[in-house]
Amino acid sequence: MRYLLSLLVLLIISCESQQERNAVERITEAALREPLIDANKLRIKKEDLRISAFIKRKKWDITTTGTGLRYSIYQNGDGETPVEGSTAIINYELLLMDGTLCYSSDSSGTKGIKLGKGQAENGLDEALRLLRVGDKARIIIPSHLAFGLMGDGDKIPSHAVLIYNLELIDVK
Secondary structure, rough: OOOHHHHHHHHHHHHHHHHHHHHHHHHHHHHHHHHHHHHHHHHHHHHHHHHHHHHHHHHOOOOOOOOOEEEEEEOOOOOOOOOOOEEEEEEEEEEEOOOOOEEEEEHOOEEEEEOOOOOOOOOHHHHHHOOOOOOOOEEEHHHHHHHHHHHOOOOOOOOOOEEEEEEEEEEE
16 A cells, blocks of 8 residues: 555656646747747848848849848840749859859859749749749848858858849740
């Protein structure tokens, strides 16, 4: 009987401590989530102000989408517009805001991107859907629509804003 009573007490204590641990984990997770979300919002807002100041200095006429992507079509084509699942063929030049050239079709050839399949950063995928074959455009992609915190592991650093000069040459 003593053994059974001891086992019952031990079981009750272990259940209470598991419940307490779960409650502490929930509090800790909730306590961390809000400040991280706030810090991210602040970082995005600061980046947005930096991009706006950059555009103003350059005196570019730019359109901004709801996601924060900015674009300007400076030569209009008359071809088709890429859609989900189609492949957009582009000539491009990819720069950082300080003017550093990261990649270009001059050195790597034209690029084919199948839309909606994760083959390009979200901002580029979004931008290509705004163009028609023959369009030439300048695209400014905030870091949260580009490579974010990690960069690309090569030429694009953490939290980099990307500037594409691109031409949509075909849709397949």
